[in-house]
Amino acid sequence: MFKKFLAEFLGTAVLVAFGCGVATTCDGYVGIALAFGLVIVAMAYSIGNVSGCHVNPAVSLAMLINKKMTPVEFCGYVVSQFLGATVGAVVLYAMFSGGASYFDHHALGTNGYGELSAVGITLSGALITEVVLTFVFVFAICGVTSKENFSNLAGIVIGLSLTLVHLLGLPLTGTSVNPARSFGAAFIAMLFNCKDGATAFSQVWVFIVAPLVGGALAAVCYNLLTKEPAADAPAKSSEKTSSSKSKSKSKK
Secondary structure, eight states, X not given: XXXXXXXHHHHHHHHIIIIIHHHHHOOOHHHHHHHXXXXXXXXXXXXXXXXXXXXXXXXXXXXXXXXXXXXXXXXXXXXXXXXXXXXXXXXXXXXXXXXXXXXXXXXXXXXXSGGGSTTOOXXXXXXXXXXXXXXXXXXXXXXHTSSGGGHHHHHHHHHXXXXXXXHHHTTTTOOOOOHHHHHHHHHHHHHTTOTTHHHHHHTTTHHHHHHHHHHXXXXXXXXXXXXXOTTHHHHHHHHHHHHHHHHHHHXX
């Protein structure tokens, strides 16, 4: 179990360092979206066989709801992800220390609404956006990880799904869909007095709550769509038994 927690710690740190790193230095939405997607692909094929490469509390919550992990594992995963995201943000700040213009403009790739949104999205709009984006992302993960036949392509599909939701969400909220990623970036931006860091940290609750809601909804909906009624087989079997008995009585 320790290896799983360590893998989640490292994977989330790399996600924040590289994903938020590109968001810090790049103005193009396509480049940022690809960065987050490619990081997930890289991590999926490196730590996926150890921990499943959740690197996201919303994904871990969905796996818990789907009974693919225990509550103890879930707690360990979430703690590891938040710690990893925070360390990843520290590494990112250290890498770009001295580049004040980047921090003044991008604040370590933090998420936000209102004045921190490129289109000035409201609080309610940010909540809806993050729930919907996380729902689509986690729903895709539930599907592609449901069968072993998809295992070879799972990392690519998940990476492309993350790229997709970023393309829509970046101008709206900066795209979180990951409570740990948002917390790590906002906390370090606030701690080191990056521009708008304090505001981003005051808004970070939105990017913790909404992705968790979206992830839970995705897990529940996927279960409703794919779960077969357990009572079907016994019912059919009892119908066959009763019909055979009635036939034997009629023959007598």
